Amino acid sequence: MTYFKINTRALIVSFIFALIVSFTCDVSAQALLQTGSEAEDFTLKDIDGKDVSLSQFSQKKGVAIFFWATWSANSPKALKRFESFHEKYKDKGIQIIGINADNQVMLPEDIEKVKALAKELGVTFPILIDKGLKIFHAYAIIAIPSTTVVSEGKISYELAGFPLVGTEDMFDYLSVLAGDPPRKKMAAGYQPKHDAIANTNLARGFAKRKKYEMAQPFFAKAIEKDPKYMPPYIELSKIYEIDGKDAESEETLRKGYAADSENVVIMSELGYFLSRKGKITEAIEILDKAVKKNSYTPAHYYYAYALSKNGKLKESLEAFESALSLNPYNAMTYQLRSEVYESNKMMKEASADSRKALELILKIHD
Numbered sequence: 001m002t003y004f005k006i007n008t009r010a011l012i013v014s015f016i017f018a019l020i021v022s023f024t025c026d027v028s029a030q031a032l033l034q035t036g037s038e039a040e041d042f043t044l045k046d047i048d049g050k051d052v053s054l055s056q057f058s059q060k061k062g063v064a065i066f067f068w069a070t071w072s073a074n075s076p077k078a079l080k081r082f083e084s085f086h087e088k089y090k091d092k093g094i095q096i097i098g099i100n101a102d103n104q105v106m107l108p109e110d111i112e113k114v115k116a117l118a119k120e121l122g123v124t125f126p127i128l129i130d131k132g133l134k135i136f137h138a139y140a141i142i143a144i145p146s147t148t149v150v151s152e153g154k155i156s157y158e159l160a161g162f163p164l165v166g167t168e169d170m171f172d173y174l175s176v177l178a179g180d181p182p183r184k185k186m187a188a189g190y191q192p193k194h195d196a197i198a199n200t201n202l203a204r205g206f207a208k209r210k211k212y213e214m215a216q217p218f219f220a221k222a223i224e225k226d227p228k229y230m231p232p233y234i235e236l237s238k239i240y241e242i243d244g245k246d247a248e249s250e251e252t253l254r255k256g257y258a259a260d261s262e263n264v265v266i267m268s269e270l271g272y273f274l275s276r277k278g279k280i281t282e283a284i285e286i287l288d289k290a291v292k293k294n295s296y297t298p299a300h301y302y303y304a305y306a307l308s309k310n311g312k313l314k315e316s317l318e319a320f321e322s323a324l325s326l327n328p329y330n331a332m333t334y335q336l337r338s339e340v341y342e343s344n345k346m347m348k349e350a351s352a353d354s355r356k357a358l359e360l361i362l363k364i365h366d
Contacts, residue, residue, distance in 0.1 A: 035158060036191045039150040042135045044099070044128040047115045052097070052126050054150065061093035062177040063150045064170075067136060069102045070117050072144045073325075074162040079121050085171055086125045092178040096125040101136045101144060104329065104363050132363070133329060143295035143326040151177060161295025161326070196226035203232065212239045227259040230266045237269070246277060257286075264290050268299040275306035284310060291319070297327040301336050308340040316340055331360040 068075040149157035203218035222232035233256030240249035271287035290299035304319030338353035
């Protein structure tokens, strides 16, 4: 009976993990790499119950969509900074939209809490309620707070978290969109090449139908067209791993890392791969660099996982908490922590995290 229970749990955990990985692989590949893609339109209720759509601001020079939550320590100061900018630039073609992401399910008392904070801080730009977090997930948000700038219908700038230097660079970018002269020389932002995006999308279509042999050449062509575009490296690597070709999988990730060694997404995926293949020291070194770079949630939970593989349970659980403080809605955080708990014979905690991971995935698909 005990053997049956253990194997049943193992099957359930494997199913949940496969479900989560299938949902999150595209998100992790696209996160922080949406620049240049079309911005998805949306219509949400504001805190007074009125409909507000992204498309109604299509004539603006730029729209800054700011995702925040009342439980986020950095959100209040970010709201105040955005309000200050809004007062100065609201008549110069820049629109600020705040999207609250407090909970998957927003009760009336939750909305009142949002309204109270907005009133306390004197926020005058629209604050929208993202019930079900549909827009949060549609825009592949990986940390709270985060900002996505839309200009001419396309995503033109992204910022995860609220870092001191990065935040002011973003506001400088917005002021230039409004017509101000740049305060300092601004490097041109990276824009993925259209051919690379097109080939990646073709490859994804084949991969989703499990036609991996047909997907591979299109991913390879995408890499050739734009070596700095990371999604094809990551997704081609996953195909190789599915086929049991670990050497090719690792080589592909390393090529991406060599092409852009400061890209936190490829750093995170390479670090996670290495941690699963027993190359723990190098994995921790890469992931430590990634978590220090910015508020990219997968870097934090992959780092936590790698630390656990190195026998550092306390530090691992602290790193998982850091990931949850950035984004409590990422199922992969709970699933990886469940694995860590299980490997340390903490079965009650492991079961709770597995249930939470599945609950999040089912809510997203609902």
